[in-house]
Amino acid sequence: MSLSTRDSFIQHIKALQEKICVDLEEVDGKSKFITDTWERRGGGGGTSRVISHGNIFEKAGVNISVVHGELPPLAAQQLKVAGTSFFAAGLSLVIHPFSPKIPTVHANWRYFEVYDENGIASDAWFGGGTDLTPYYLVEEDAVHFHATQKKCCDTFDSTLYPQFKRQCDNYFNNHHREGERRGVGGIFFDHCRGNEKYTLDFWKNFTENNGAIFLDGYLPLVNRHKSEPFTQHNKYWQEIRRGRYVEFNLLHDRGTLFGIKTQGRTESILMSLPPTVRFDYDFKPDPGSEEEKLLEVLNHPRNWVHSNVSIL
Amino acid sequence: MSLSTRDSFIQHIKALQEKICVDLEEVDGKSKFITDTWERRGGGGGTSRVISHGNIFEKAGVNISVVHGELPPLAAQQLKVAGTSFFAAGLSLVIHPFSPKIPTVHANWRYFEVYDENGIASDAWFGGGTDLTPYYLVEEDAVHFHATQKKCCDTFDSTLYPQFKRQCDNYFNNHHREGERRGVGGIFFDHCRGNEKYTLDFWKNFTENNGAIFLDGYLPLVNRHKSEPFTQHNKYWQEIRRGRYVEFNLLHDRGTLFGIKTQGRTESILMSLPPTVRFDYDFKPDPGSEEEKLLEVLNHPRNWVHSNVSIL
Secondary structure, eight states, X not given: OOOOHHHHHHHHHHHHXXXXXXXXXXXXXXXXXXXXXXXXXXXXXXXXXXXXXXXXXXXXXXXEEEEEEEOOHHHHHHHTOOOSEEEEEEEEEEEEESSTTSOEEEEEEEEEEEEOTXXXXXXXXXXXXXXXXXXXXXXXXXXXXXXXXXXXXXHHOTTHHHHHHHHHHHHSEEGGGTTEESSSEEEEEEEEOOOSSSOHHHHHHHHHHXXXXXXXXXXXXXXXXXXXXXXXXXXXXXXXXHHHHHHHHHHTOHHHHHHHHTTOOHHHHXXXXXXXXXXXXXXXXXXXXXXXXXXXXXXXXXXXXXXXXXXX | OOOOHHHHHHHHHXXXXXXXXXXXXXXHSSOOOEEEEEEOTTSEXXXXXXXXXXXXEEEEEEEXXXXXXXXXXHHHHHHTOOOSEEEEEEEEXXXXXXXXXXXXXXXXXXXXXXXXXXXXEEEEEEEEEEEEEXXXXXXXXXXXXXXXXHHHHHHHOTTHHHHHHHHHHHHSEEGGGTTEESSSEEEEEEEEXXXXXXXXXXXXXXXXXXXXXXXXXXXHXXXXXXXXXXXXXXXXXXXXXXXXXXXXXXXXXXXXXXXXHTXXXXXXXXXXSOSEEEOOTTOOOOTTSHHHHHHHHHHSOOOOSOOSOOOO
């Protein structure tokens, strides 16, 4: 008997969580992940795995949650779906290295089902993506990260990468700062349903594959920069930029706000927040500095890898 | 010819901003406020005054804004008013001392007018208040701060303090942390309109008086604790608690979200965020510690001053 989409995706995220944690511990060489399992009052629960004060990773969380229950009207409105109850399974991770020379990375892969008042599934979709947040712009890092994503997308359909890359730039946008992006992007996909063109199973394979190749895009950057020296000035700038990360997550991130509204586990949702942060009034980098070069690319997202497909 | 409510309140907040900045500079003895004036694209503008890296004040802002323009439907919905344009004038301040032994304080006093599509004023009200956020509980500090507020309220009507005190405890609530309050409270009042019981002028006098006595409640606490020694452990705890301040302001504070939604000036709105902050995963103070004693009172707000009036 084959597993349901739900059960099979749950198996996938559990195995992926384990694999990512093992690989990150090996790279860090000092700290180990702690494990917190928790139950959700409204139904379901999760396992949060967190590493702190490592050689390389100042704070990182790799969390899975498998939750179900009533869908509050506000949450239904936010998801733009009609339904009274839901099931959601996902893996969310955020990695904050100590060194400002190593980028922060975020990824999430999730599956949703929504049910009507009779408990009949009325909707189901996959979503996810990954995005890179450097503190200093190293073009080959951005190129490598995006190339890995493009390669993954192209295996499925060459129209996907340009579309999901653009959605990522549109999503991780601090609108209250005139369109300053959180980082150099990656891919973002959501509401990927079975339809005439693609089956739900197509999106399941895509989502699972995107999870499986995630570390190929990130670990080479960690290894490239982990021994690089940095100054107090570099660290200060990292903490200023981490402030923008906090602003995005608490003001705009749909996942965070959905979790808070559906009485998710606060510590697991807010695990994404960086360990040390600065909020200076009206901080501006020096003209012509490396810090200003980063801002330039955050304000004007670039195409990092050549795509054969033109989209409008 | 007597001034309109609008113009007279604008005069008041300008003079109050100047007075508060002069008094804070005198106490600090080192840093001076910088002045930033700005214009709002949609109409109006403001003056932000910010002090940083002082002897005592690590970051403090005392801002006024006088803005007007279209009222976006989302903002109207949040204010629970019907109208298509608005006028708002207010003074907002947040003071973050460097020492974890000195409490943070916030205050705001504001006046709103809302107009229908013909430009006719359809609504007008005052709001405001002040609240104290200590990092270590010193009961006489909380008592002094609340006694100053009660005295101010009682001059107008002895039913006001208990009502506004309770509203403050209800408002500065990190709901996503099971009702942990931001601090030990103070008073909070909103939508204070002219009606059969009180005139709009009554509320104007009350709001202005509450601004005028603000420093009487706070400066004695600064002077009491400014020479007290503190440890790295105390500073760490302050930065953890400052994380909760950030969470409240970006997730729940109506003023912040209103400002962001109405395209207010981001740097002035987010001036309230503390200068250095920590977000540790699932931080818990030691049982029986001073840190835990603070949490106890944040989770169970107390009545700090005896009131003769019972309200239900």
